[in-house]
Amino acid sequence: MSKEVLSVVEIMSNEKGVDEEIIFDAIETALAMATVKNYDDKYDVRVEINRHTGDYKTFRRWLVIEDDVAIEGEPEMFLRMMDATDIDPHIQPDEYIEEEIESIEFGRIGAQTAKQIIIQKVREAERRKMVEDYQPRVGEILTGQVKRIDRGDVILDMGDNVDAIIPRSELVGRETFRMGDRVRAFLQAVDFRPRGPQLFMSRACKEMLIELFKIEVPEIGDDLIDVMAAARDVGFRAKIAVRANDPRLDPIGACVGMRGGRVQAVTNELNGERIDIIQWDANDAQFVINAMAPAEITSIMVDEDRHEMDLAVEDEQLSLAIGKGGQNIRLASELTGWELNVMSKTAMQEKHNTEASKQIDLFVAHLEVDEELAEVLVNEGFTTLEEVAYVPTAEMLEIDGFDEDLVNELKQRAKDALLTLAIVNEEKTALAEPADDLLALEGMTVDLAKTLAGQGVVTQEDLAELGTDELLELVSLPEQAAAELIMKARAPWFE
Structure with a gap:
């Protein structure tokens, strides 16, 4: 029988391409199951096959448990410590006491049982092998x-x-x-x-696009060109940003290939998806300008705090900049990681004039200066009282016509105005009473509700109409907590 066991192990291992140890385990399990059926279903049986000779032994075993532990399952499979120590004085709980019993012949086991177990073990081994083979890929x-x-x-x-x-x-x-x-x-x-x-x-992920370019453009594989970002409107259009590590190399030309052969190969693989190849730039504003191609940007305004950019194009290029269904602006935003707002040059000028007018009125009212001086501050890039109050004096002295006395006076007036506004806001907060529905909102505290009420957010509906960024400007909260609070306020909308 030992030769028969070794023969089965060798044949199964070669046919299935799995380790011999797995076949040995399967045969041991099959023999143990057949032994249990031959003796008593309440037996716990272990079979041990000698890997070299094919001989095997069979053991009946009992799990050792503490004397006071309640037995769950078949009591014939357990042995209490008081009895186990009589057999082996060194035994510990959760170990096994074993007794060798007569082994059944390998040829007498149920063929179907052995076959099913071996097939199951082999399948499990094949699955593990598949994971090992494909996980690195x-x-x-x-x-x-x-x-x-x-x-x-x-x-x-x-x-x-x-x-x-x-x-x-x-x-x-x-x-x-x-x-x-x-x-x-x-x-x-x-x-x-x-x-x-x-x-x-x-086939729809942006990684598919990047990997196709690595295949078609040898310079990418050789690290002469890096793919910095990609964005896709699957099946229609994509943008991919590249940069050259060698200044003598044209990254866009290399990716396009001779007569467009390389980019065309990628397009063909992606069912005709049109691909724009963009020059990556370390300057975010320039990168956005490149990403908006084929539209030409005439001016750009960057809001670092909101991570937004306002882009202006000639009026006749507005539809091109936006793209069909907002496709171009959406892909450019995804590619660069910036929130982009595109508008016509006329609209941008109007927006700029409106914002400038508000800032001029702010400075006239709180700094007690004339419109001409307020306009100079706005043109120099000042937008808030905080900037006037705390920008270094040396920077303000660089403004044409500003001397030290004027700068110090403007900075002091700005600080006084900020203090006055803070006092007024504190008084408003103290006097404002939030509505009952705002107080009852899950996650809302009394102090937070009063702070919001002092900022004009009195009801749950007022809170629901805010964006996360707007709420964070009013109160100090983690971004996630602010977003969750707004969604809870909006719950009645969805009901």
Whole structure:
């Protein structure tokens, strides 16, 4: 029988390509199950096969438990410490007492039971091996053959009995495949499912676009060109930002290729998706200007605090800058990471004039200066009383016509005005009474409600109409907490 055991292990290991130890474990489990059926279903049995000779021994075993522990399950499988120490004085709880019993012959075990266990063990080993083989390849583009279409999802045969799935949502536009078609996709994850590990792939992610360029443009693979960012409107248009590590190299030209061959190869793979190749720039404003191509930006205003930029274009280029359905501005925003607002040159000038007028009125009212001086401050970039009060004196002295006496006077008036406004706000906060629905809102405190009421946010509806950034300007809260508070205030809208 020992030769028969070794023969089965060798044959199964070679056929399935799995480690012999896994086959040994499967046979031990099968022999143990057959032994239990042969003796008593209440036995706990362990079989041990000698890996070199194929001989095996069978043991009945009992789990050792404390004397006062209640037995759950079959009492015949447990042994209390008082009895176990009579057999082995050194035994400890949760260890096993074993007694060798007669082994059944390998040829007498139920063939079906042994077969099922071995097949199960082999499948588990194959699944583990698949994970080990494919986990390091997550992030690569792989090729498979269409095996079937399941409710729009494409199932690929990757070879060696390995299947991958491209969910319908991860396909490019309206592309369709037929049985046997060869398909390239980006491996996103290897995951375990009830029927074993599964490869999850995508053709719609931006990583697919980046990896295709790495394949088509050797300079990227050689680290002469870096892909800095990418954005996609899947199936329609994409933008990819690149930079050259060698100043003598044109990164856009290299990615376009001779007669557009390289970028065209990527476009063809993505079912005709149009691709804009953008020159990356360390200067955020210049990067945004590049990303807005083909529209030409005439002026740009940057708001660092809000992480926003206002872009102005010639009136006749407004529709081009926005793009069909807002496509161009949306992709440029995703590519650069900035919130972008595009408007015509006329509208930008009107907005600038309106904001400048408000700032001039602010300085006239609180600094007690004439409009001409207030306009000089605005033109020099001052927008708030805080800036006038706390910008270094040396910087203000650089303004044409400003001397030290004038600068000191303006700074003192700004500080006095800020103090007065703070006192007024404190009085408003102390006098303001928040509405009952604002006080009753989950997560709201009395102090927070009074602070909001002092800022004019009196009711739950007032709070619901605020954006997260607007709320953070009024009170000091973590951004996540502010967003959750606003969503709770908006709950009645959805009801």
